[in-house]
Amino acid sequence: MTVYSVEDIEKKFNNIISNFPIVDTHNNFPYNLRAQLHNEFETTKEFNFDSLLTTHTDLVKMKEGKIGVQFFSCWIECKDDNMFYQDFDQPNNIVRDTLEQIDVVKRLVDEYSHSFKFVHTADESLASYRDSGNKKISVTLGIEGLHQVDLSLAVVRQYYDLGVRYITLTHNCDNPFATAASSVTGGLPDKGLTDYGKDCIKEMNILGMIVDLSHVSHKTMLDVLKVTKAPVLFSHSSVYSLTKHGRNVKDDVLKLVKENGGVVCINFFPLFLKQEGHDEVTVDDAVAHIKYIVDLIGWDHVGFGSDFDGIPQGPVGLEDVSKYPDLIKKVWKATGATEEDIVKMMGMNILRVWKECEIVSGKMKNKVKPVESNWDQRKWIFYEYCREFPEIFPGAYKIKEKENVFKDTQKLF
Structure with missing residues (x-):
């Protein structure tokens, strides 16, 4: 292992950041606009995304953090007060609320177009970053749970057309497609991926929609990795062997992720990073989770998925989006990695997965029609x-x- 000095790492980092973006696959800032401003940010005089806000995210912090590509999460909570509910055919407003989240991100991008560009492909996201001289952050979208499609594969297709590029299969509730990790820890059986869920994975592969396995149960992870034809993403997860939380990824799944070509993006929520014997969760815990994945399955399968503004606070030293360079330099010092390895972790692994999903889609669209099936218990x-x-x-x-x-x-x- 090559050990670099602090000065060497600083110089190397400044060299690569001009061509290779930092990618964050999961930021929940749009939900704060919903809950606190009812999405009325343009008519709220106190709101200025170009200034320092008290959230984890604003343009001042994003620029300091050298963010190049941002997946904003369009999350809406499960629509039953009982997170273990199993009646999935309840009338609700989940699709309306999700569309409002998509809309508010696009309006935020338009309002701050001097620093943002909404992108639709992996190539476009990288080209925009480079062509702007790192001045514009490429923005795309993820949706955090198939409960947000309200039973319908047609909604999955429409979300893709609106610019959504990954969907997490569950949030903290089961749905007709898959079992959530929180349901299993709550005492419900781990049923994994349903037959309808298999249809959904097929449709996501056809579309080029990235399959996100954060929040899902262990069996769901295993089931998906058997049926998907494209690499998967864990948009905001950590390592089970270091922090034994049901949301985290076990070694058997990590080894299958390597075979699949997928990526696990480390979540900065202290709850998912805290190791036994640690009183305080710090940036070093995040480094340890990254290093664990690298040592087990290699540099091709790790990335960042902060969960900023969807968590109360980050670890000490990783308090907000401005701290990404500090994390990268600490990983570099701890591992003695090559520039190529660091570039992969920073974001090129994510762009590779995105691009490979697009390639799989291109091959399937010529041969396979859209999946027409419906949930067999739908009324x-x-x-x-x-x-x-x-x-x-x-x-x-x-x-x-x-x-x-x-x-x-x-x-x-």
Whole structure:
């Protein structure tokens, strides 16, 4: 292992940052705009993203942190007060709320276009960073849980069209597609990926939507890694062997991630980093989690997924987005890594996964049609008057008649 001096590391870092971006796969700042300002940031005179805010994220901190590509999370909480609920066909406003999150990110990008550019592909994100002389941060989107598609693969497709580039399969609740880690720690069985979930993975592969396995159960991780045709992402997770929390990734999964070509992005929430015997969680704990992954499966499979502004506070020394250079330099000093290895960790691993998902999509789209399946427990409710509409072809109404429920509480005229 080569040991570099602080001066050498500083010089090397300043050299590579001009061409290779730091990528953060998970920042929850948009939810703060929702909860605190009801998304009305443009008419709130106190809000200025170009100034130092009291959140983990603003443009001053992002520029100091040398952020080059930011995945903003468009997260909406599970819509039942009981996080262990199993009635997934409840009427709710989850899609509306998610669309508002997508909208507020795009409006934030437009309002601060001197520093942001919304991008749609891995190549575009890197080109924008380089072409702007590192002046513009490429912005894209993730959605944190398939509960946010409200049972429907059609919604997955529409989210992709709107610019979403990964979806986490669960948040802290089960859904018709998969089991959440929190459900298992809460005492529910680990059912893993459902048959409908397998259909969803196929559709995500067709689209080029990155499959995110943060928050999912251990069996769900294993099931997905058996069926996906594209590399996976853990957008904000840490290592189970160092911190035995149900959200973290066990060694057997890490080894499969290597085979799959995926990436685990280290979460900065102290809860998922704290090691036994440590009274205080610091940036060194994050370094240890990164080093563990590197030692077990290599530099091709590690990245950053901070969870900033979705956690109460970061570790000491990793308090906000401005601290990324400090983390990178500490990893460099601890490992004696090559510049190529550091560049991978900083963000090129993520861009590779994104690009490979696009390549898989390109191959599948020419051969495979969109997945048309629906969840087999979905309720299809209509009014009696719809029977009066013209049939598509003779007998069309009878094809799904047994699955439909017809009510007579409304009249067409």
